[in-house]
Amino acid sequence: MMRLFLVGVALLTLSMTGCKSKTSTNEGGLRVFITYATFRPKCMTLAVEDRRDAARRESGVVTVDAEARSDTRVGVILKQAGWSPDLRVIAEAHEGSCEGPVIARQSADVQFPEENLTDLKLDLRAEDLDDDGFFAMKGDFPGTDCDDTRTDVHPGATELCDGVDNNCVAGESDAPGEVQYWVDADGDGYGDASTTPQVACAPPQGHVTRAGDCDDDDRLVHPDQQEFRCDGKDDNCDGASDNDAFGVGTACLTEQRCTGTRQCQSTEAATCVSTAQTFEYFADDDGDGEAGTSLGFFCEEPEQEATRENNDCDEGTSLVSFVGTTEVCDRLDNDCVGGVDNGLTGCAAVAWNERTVLDDTSARYDAVANYGEGLGWLVGRTGHVIHVNDNTFRPATNCAGNWRSAWAAPNGRVFLGSNDGRFATLMPEELSTACETRPSGQPAAINGLVGFTDPNSNVFTVYGVSSQGHVLSWSYDHGAGSQPAPTIVTQLAANLRAIHGLEAQSLFVVGAEMVNGESRPAAWSSPQTGxxxxxxxxxxxxxTTGLLNAVQVLTSRLVYVAGDHGLLLEKSRDAWTPKPVLTVNGGTVPNLRAFIAFGRTGIYAASSEVNDLHFFNGTAWSVVATPSETVNALGGFGPGEVWATGHDGLLTRWTP
Structure with missing residues (x-):
């Protein structure tokens, strides 16, 4: 229901709906729609004049919604006795009250209809951008707001001595002049505190309201900032030189954990300086009780259990240390004294024992899985699965598939990964029965496997990786009647080739990702959480292009990856570093297809281009054997038992 007014014999205010209707006598009338938008009028009026006699004029107040910035009000004008039909209808909006200035007006000349209602639309527009109830001083109907962008500036506002005419009256002449100004000689916005301030409302030339400048000849020196030069001067006028970010003169610890004091290193930086003596500290990263990984030079232990005694020359294996280790024939310097295999007569002459497994030159083996001394499995294409017990070789007779990867549990159970995304498993005593197989849930080749044994049960969990970037898992309960299906742990945007880890919570996977149409070597580690x-x-x-083809985790702090273009990388603690690139045939760089590491100083690798078996002693590469056929996979139960297998049924072993 709206409040409307009606012009008839006299001007009245009535309550009517806004719907179009007819009077009972069908008399003529004007229905006026008054629309306003983007402002809140404090008063709105509607007037009607007889254009033939200006003395005939009636007006009234239109009720408005005080909260509405946009609305439409409706009024009805009925015939007035003695008036001509030539009328002028005028709508106005006022600022503040009906006595306030007109800030919007629209009028229309109309002919009063003889019968029925005729609609007339009037549109009012005014500008109150800051919505403070006062309108901008512009246009044909200016308001009284001298700054329509600020709610704190309008008539009646409190005048402040702030450079603004807050109440739109006489500038700042009516503001109290109680502001102090200090001379600012260097123009940095801060005045010289040693001078006497001037009191004024507007700042005198060269004066500012902020004091505290301790060097008014240098515009870079002033309060409210940090020290920005390490130069023995007070840049921020807080009474101290080279404090804040530099902290010159304060006690500190150097990166070597030595007590010192901070000193200027340059005008841009300070550093902790100490004259204390440092010592080299070492850590036991392979868990054999002896430390050999250099942590650098420090004044005190850089980490728990660090020691100044260097008793381990290969922190990648527990088989090497100065203390309590006997030299054995395994190409490692076990006792860290006198070189590799020192004092072992005939060790250097031990040959690799090469043979064709089961005299089958049609076989190709792509993986080897050892689980004990002299014990392991060879697996490959066209259903070739061989159990090895020293010199006894027994084939599985019912394990069809092109097998790409394998892992053997401590009890001899082998797990296989196929070219078409299947898992399989069998025991050494089950060679004449069919392999137990399970689809992995994805069709791509399972290129690598690693597994773990639950010490509290008979459950083995194997993890595999696929050419389409899947990381897969299969938990197998040895002896259970039924087994769960494998699961997809995650999928990475990569061609994954290998996986390894010492526990399920710290896995590494390697392969390649596509970048601008090229394969780029890439590796990922499993999440600790999430x-x-x-x-x-x-x-x-x-x-760098190509694939990473193999990965091996030696300790929780030592990882190796190998790949195309002779690439061998070492991750020691958190840092990856490249090792010397392998070259063959007068400088040719082959791809490293497979490798096995028994420590920092005992890494075997097979490559493309040649059939050689390469050995890396931590410093340089050498050739230790040249099999008659191409090697695809390397394995072994320890550094004194190394297996290599590949094309044409090849198996060659070094077992001193």
Whole structure:
């Protein structure tokens, strides 16, 4: 229901609906729609004049919604006795009250209809951008607001001595002049506190309201900032030189954990300086009780259990240390004294024992899985699965598939990964029965496997990786009647080739990802929490191409990866570093297809281009054997038992 007014014999205010209707006598009338938008009128009026006699004029107040910035009000004008039909209808909006200035007006000349209602629309527009109830001083109907962008500026506002005419009256002449100004000689916005301030409303030339400048000849020196030069001066006027970010003169610890004091290193930086003596500290990263990983030079232990005694020359294996270790024939310097295999007569002459497994030159083996001394499995294409017990070789007769990967549990159970995405498993005593197989849930080749044994049960959990970037898992309960299906742990945007880890919570996977149409080497580590795998920052040039083909975790702090273009990388603690690139045939760089590491100083690798078995002693590469056929996979139960298998049924072993 709206409040409307009616012009008839006299001007009245009535309550009517806004719907169009007719009077009972069908008399003529004007229905006036008054629309306003973007402002809140404090008073709105509607007037009607007889254009033939200006003395005939009636007007009234239109009720408005005080909260509405946009609305439409409706009024009805009926015939007035003695008036001509030539009328002028005028709508006005006022600022503040009906006595306030008109800030919007629209009129229309109309002919009064003889019968029925005729609609007339009037549109009022005014500008109150800051919505403070006062309107801008512009246009044909200016308001009284001298700054329509600020709610604190309008008639009646409190005048402040702030450079603004807050109440739109006589500038700041009516503001109290109680502001102090200090001379600012260097123009940095801060005045010289040693001078006497001037009191004024507007700042005198060269004066500012902020004091505290301790050097008014240098515009870079003033309060409200940090020290920005390490130069023995007070840059921020807080009474101290080179404090804040520099902290010169304060006690500190150097990166070597030595007590010192902070000193200026340059005008841009300070550093902790100490004259204390440092010592080299070492850590036991392979858990054999003896430390050999250099942590650098420090004044005190850089980490728990660090020691100044260097008793381990290979922190990648527990088989090497100065203390309590006997030299054995395994190409490692076990006692860290006198070189590799020192004092072992005939060790250097031990040959690799090469043979064709089961005299089957049609076989191709792509994986080897050892689970004890002299014990293991060879697996490959066209259903070739062989159990090895020293010199006894027994084939599985019912295990069809092109097998790409394998892992053997301590009880001899082998798990296989196929070219078409299947898992399989069998025991050494089940060679004449069919392999137990399970689809992995994805069709791509399972290129690598690693597994773990639950110490509290008979459950083995194997993890595999696929050419389409899947990380897969299969938990197998040895002896149970039924087994759960494998699951997909995650999928990475990569061609994954290998997986390894010492426990399920710290896995590494390697392969390649596509970047601008090229394969780029890439590695990921499993999450400690959550589900997001971490892409390892290998530190390779962006132009490096090819695959990472193999990965091996030696300790919780030592990981190796190998791949195309002779690439061998070591992750020691958190840092990846490249090792010397393998070259063959007068400088040719082959792809590293497979490798097995028994420590920092005992790494075997098979490559493309040649059939050689390569050995890396931590410093340089050498050739230790040249099999008659191509090697696809390497394995072994320890550094004194190394297996290599590949094309044409090849198996060659070094077992001193």
């Amino acid at each position: 589900t997001t795998w971490t892409r390892e920052a290998l530190g390779l040039p962006e132009t």
